[in-house]
Amino acid sequence: MMSDDDSSRGPTSGTDRLIEILAKDAGAWHRFGTVLLKAVVIGVFAAAVVFIVLMNPRPDLEQVIQTARVLFKFIVTVPLAVAMIGLLDRIGRPAAPLGPWPWLLGGVGAILVVGVGVELAMVPSSEWAASLIGTYARYCLMFIPLIAIGPLVCFIVALRQGMPTNPGLAGAAAGVASGAIAAIFYATHCPDDSPLFVATWYTLATCIVAICGYFAGRRFL
Amino acid sequence: MTHPREQQWSVWMAAALKGDEVAYRHFLEAVTPHLRMLARRRMAAYGDDNQDHEDVVQEALLAVHLKRGTWDPRRPIGPWLSVILRNKIIDALRRRGHRVTVPIDDVIEVIADERSGTPTDGQDISRMMETLKPVQQDIVRSISLEGFSVRDTAVRLCMTENAVRVALHRALRSLAAIYRGGTR
Incomplete structure (x- = not known):
């Protein structure tokens, strides 16, 4: 039989007084899931505002969205954002199992690999370098982090309501989630459609946000 | 298989989250000796004197209170409490210049024959x-x-x-x- 030694409940005026105060504050509290959901809504809104101020969706989006290469950008970024937000919900709670989210992340990785493989198979090798470098790599590296700032701030604020065990990692995860949200927006503008470009520059841009998130996490969580 | 005592804690905490102050007091009073025992044991292992663990207990209680929205009533409450306490122990040790990691198993593990002295207010x-x-x-x-x-x-x-x-x-x-x- 395992049990605590309850005789240890001694005359602990400070602790007893603390319990007294805490018990009377039973009412006001925030469900962490709700806090995170609010962060997602406000973060996506902030990202949308920055996106609209800085740039526009490409004019031919409605037509090209049906092409496999453009669709691919969303098939990668949308599940990545969803998986990372799901993961943040677990990271913010002490002792919560990570659940199915790492599997979804693995799936996103697999899709990315398959997409790159198909592209390599279909595009002649002489054009690989051109597809990889694209036309606007520098914009991609600049705009994705810019759009990601809003969501990142929201996620860090939300995680402060939680209790992540490893602040740096939690911040980095928040960075990847924000980067993924930003990438969804940027993908509607970006004219570089090769999976090679997406796998290289989108990933690099998201890594930049993740590094910012890591330091924000160390500092603020 | 959850410990029956922890099931009782979960019931109290779930009621507390609905605003039941009495249940919340029961919960806090019930988990405090448990936290105190675990804290004393862990801190003693790092050679810290008796005064410190009551700080950690109070700090953990505050964290339990402020972060109670992170507990999902569908999950067992024991591991949730243990991780919060472990984080607070690490904070406390780190503040005093230790560089340590406390394995979670050590915090979860409960030793029955732990005798206790009179706790003091740090x-x-x-x-x-x-x-x-x-x-x-x-x-x-x-x-x-x-x-x-x-x-x-x-x-x-x-x-x-x-x-x-x-x-x-x-x-x-x-x-x-x-x-x-x-x-x-």
């Missing part, structure tokens, strides 16, 4: 209260020392009940921040 709560704003001090004093309810305190201080709750909540957060800052 950090006097009334001394810490001096750093709070005057209104917060009035509220904390009214509720803790004089034993008034939130509603009575609101009437006495001519505030709305909600304003008292908000101010109390802020006061608790400041107390938690003071612990984190390690003002000793």
